[in-house]
Amino acid sequence: MNIDSKVKSEVTKAALVGGKWVDGHAGIFEVRNPHNGSLLHKVGRCDASDIDAAVAAARKAQPGWAALSVIERAQIMRRIHQLFLERAEPIAQMITAEIGKTITDSREEVFEYSAPSWGKAAEEILRHRGLSFPSTQERTTNKRLVMNHRPLGVVAAITPYNFPTDISSIALAHIAAAGNCVVWKPSEYSAVSCAMLADVFKDAGLPDGVINVVQGLGDAGAALVDHKDVDGVFFTGSTTTGRKIAEKCALRPHLLELGGDGPFIILADADIDAAVDGAMNGCFYYSGQVCTSAERLLVHEAVYDEFVEKFTKKARALKIGNPANEDTEMGPLCNDATLGRVKAHVADAIAKGAVVEQIGKEEGLYYPATILKNVTTDMLIAKEETFGPVAPIIKIKDAEEAIAIAHQTGLGLIASLWTRDLATAWRVGEALPHGSVNINETSNYWDQLAPFGGTGLSGVGRELSQWFLETFTERKLLVFDLGGDIKYNRRAEGGW
Known part of the structure; x- marks a missing residue:
């Protein structure tokens, strides 16, 4: 691992690019314990050049990752699930130290929500169905219309501090399972707990470049959204920031989970x-x-x-x-x-x-x-x-x-x-x-296999389960004419 939280003099690497932790080019930022204000970590900070490198690594890795069979991708997701569970306790303790979530709730996050997301993504991608359609435009039995799904390519994921490994795991697992590669910008308040999660990926056999990490502040997230080679964006955070992202993603798929009024x-x-x-x-x-x-x-x-x-x-x-x-x-x-x-x-x-x-x-x-x-x-x-x-x-x-x-x-x-x-x-x-x-249930209840998302100023789209896959894949229609000696009238309604 690149992290030793006990050695405060060391700087945690700024970015995971193509499977390697590297320094950033924008100095450092500090992560402090909200309980007592003590310094937990110094973390390298990324600039636009680091974003370029991470996006390039994702773009390079994506064709090979998408070319793997669905079952191979699912098997890697399952290995991440298992390895994450083995490392969940120290990650939970780091969440508590970084963001002040009680240790009971941090354990709930990693054991009940975060780690299982990877296994659930494996099952979802194995069951992501296409469709076939009857020929309705012509009087013929020659036509075959089939819709399937293809990955977008490179997706940016910008995640918040309040559920640092849960919200990120849900997004990263489903986006990657669908054949995309990801550049992930975690919250600066939970940088090391997220880096600990990122270390699980390589050890579980995820190919280099499939999930890349860039640490930093808001400018790093903005550079990622602005990047010309990013094909889609996932963001959870404030309505103010979400509105800015939506304006920049007019012709790109995006899923935004924003504020609530409860x-x-x-x-x-x-x-x-x-x-x-x-x-x-x-x-x-x-x-x-x-x-x-x-x-x-x-x-x-x-x-x-x-x-x-x-x-x-x-x-x-x-x-x-x-x-x-x-x-x-x-x-x-x-x-x-x-x-x-x-x-x-x-x-x-x-x-x-x-x-x-x-x-x-x-x-x-x-x-x-x-x-x-x-x-x-x-x-x-x-x-x-x-x-x-x-x-x-x-x-x-x-x-x-x-x-x-x-x-x-x-x-x-x-x-x-x-x-x-x-x-x-x-x-x-x-x-x-x-x-x-x-x-007759608290507002803080959701089911990981049901659609989740808001209306109006609370966001765009739905996340969790198959709804993630719908956002971060493109529907593709293949139309076949089988040919042969069958003659038919192209005027399906019998003439004009």
């Missing part, structure tokens, strides 16, 4: 105890730094007091502290930018009349678990994604008001709806403008 709707007939448990997960899992977090709790006036009382009591029992401790339930925020946005949203809400209760204290990147009552829709926290451990509670009169509020942000990733009435659940679920609506 309406968490609790109607009068809801199971309040279950809703409280769901809201605790929705608001405080990984300190709220999840695109599917419960960003707004819309609670019916008939159960408002009961919900707030029970939710507040449960929040007061949260164990907040060092994410490396086995019993910690919530750790710090990852970085100063996230902390600044959370503080600004809470301050704006208080200035406009919200009543605040906080559990824990603010210190460094630690921000208290925060409950806001009397929240109104003119507050920033009700209009923008906060991405922090805050529970803004809005009192509603009925489902129609909840639906109206849910339409206000332009975001539409995932919503959570709590009701015992099937007809209400169906009708409200259909009316919400979100890519997914979880009924």
Whole structure:
């Protein structure tokens, strides 16, 4: 491995290009532990020339990789799955050190989500079906129309810090399984945990150049998107950055998973105890730094007091502290930018009349678990994604008001709806403008074999399972005329 996290004087290599770790040409950046601010790593930083080299390596490797049989590619994906599981514990510990995710949740990420993605991609590519079509344009049995799929070529993958090995593994595994080669730009906040994952690839037998890594800041990601030899782009991150990427990808396939507004709707007939448990997960899992977090709790006036009382009591029992401790339930925020946005949203809400209760204290990147009552829709926290451990509670009169509020942000990733009435659940679920609506389930729930993605400002396309393959392959139609002595009238409708 190129990494020794105990030797802070050494600089982690900047790029994996054609199977070799190399230095970058843009200096270094630092990765610090959000728990205590200590220096974890110095990491080499890539510039445009490093991006050029990585894209060239991917372009060189792609024809040979695509020429392998589907079963050969699937076998390599399965080997990555197995080797990843063998190395999962140290990778989980590195995730906790780099981004402040609790060790319990880091283990969940690597063992339950990240490693199995490679095995699932193997199964998906083995079952990626083509189609055949009848001849409808002519009165003949000579025609055969067959559609199959071909890889795009070179795909850029730009991934976030909050699920550093999960979101990247889902993307990389399916993109590569389809016969593409990849240039991957991980988040600068999780550089070494992602580099540890990248070391698995070669050891599992992935050919050199199939997945290349470039470390760096936003300029490296921008250079990758701008590159003329990149054929498609996968990005998970902010709506602001996603909009810029979409503008640059007008004639290239792209899959963008962006921000969420997380309406968490609790109607009068809801199971309040279950809703409280769901809201605790929705608001405080990984300190709220999840695109599917419960960003707004819309609670019916008939159960408002009961919900707030029970939710507040449960929040007061949260164990907040060092994410490396086995019993910690919530750790710090990852970085100063996230902390600044959370503080600004809470301050704006208080200035406009919200009543605040906080559990824990603010210190460094630690921000208290925060409950806001009397929240109104003119507050920033009700209009923008906060991405922090805050529970803004809005009192509603009925489902129609909840639906109206849910339409206000332009975001539409995932919503959570709590009701015992099937007809209400169906009708409200259909009316919400979100890519997914979880009924009597927390917003932080998704299934790895179901489509995931948002509407409006929350993104373009769907990821996971076969939907990744649909985005990062091109449909290709082959039309055969078998010829012979059969005569037929090309005017299928019998003449003009």
